[in-house]
Amino acid sequence: MIGRIEIATGDAGWQHAKPLLMAVWPPAVVATLPWKDVVWAHADWRVLAFDRADDIIGHVGLFLRDAIWDARKVKLGGIGGVATREDCRRQGVASAAMRRAAQEMRDTHDRDFALLFCEQRHAPVYEKLGWRKFDGDVFVMQPQGRIRFDVTEPYVLDMNLTPRCGVIDLCGLPW
Numbered sequence: 001m002i003g004r005i006e007i008a009t010g011d012a013g014w015q016h017a018k019p020l021l022m023a024v025w026p027p028a029v030v031a032t033l034p035w036k037d038v039v040w041a042h043a044d045w046r047v048l049a050f051d052r053a054d055d056i057i058g059h060v061g062l063f064l065r066d067a068i069w070d071a072r073k074v075k076l077g078g079i080g081g082v083a084t085r086e087d088c089r090r091q092g093v094a095s096a097a098m099r100r101a102a103q104e105m106r107d108t109h110d111r112d113f114a115l116l117f118c119e120q121r122h123a124p125v126y127e128k129l130g131w132r133k134f135d136g137d138v139f140v141m142q143p144q145g146r147i148r149f150d151v152t153e154p155y156v157l158d159m160n161l162t163p164r165c166g167v168i169d170l171c172g173l174p175w
Contacts, residue, residue: 013046080175
């Protein structure tokens with residue numbers, strides 16, 4: 001199924017990611033979702049999965065942020081925009097891209113831990129990959145200012161630190 005996985009900068013990878021993300025989340029679908037009005041950050045890096053015909057079949061956005069966890073400065077990695085082409089789902093594409101994203105954050109970018117937000121229906125997929133629910137508050141920036149982000153659930157992946165609760169301030173837009 002997967003021919004190759006590559007890492008691209010956020011801007012360079014956008015040419016591949018945009019058609020996939022628009023197919024997975026067309027405007028009519030986004031309009032029905034709880035996060036429809038959220039202003040999101042742009043990915044710093046992208047994990048792109050291609051099939052053997054070199055068509056994009058999966059995407060994971062990577063975000064690198066200096067943030068705060070319980071008044072302590074941390075190097076945070078973020079995951080967002082996880083998407084798999086509809087005809088390639090349940091074949092390990094997202095899992096492979098997520099594992100590569102975690103490796104990139106851990107090995108290349110030396111993050112303290114990683115954070116993602118997900119709808120509850122997707123949580124089992126992330127839990128199988130080692131992500132754990134964060135039982136605390138997450139604050140983000142939005143056009144109206146700093147807000148508690150509770151639109152979807154936060155999950156963390158341990159790296160140098162093992163956060164399970166407390167307060168995380170992303171010091172910027174969510175992903």
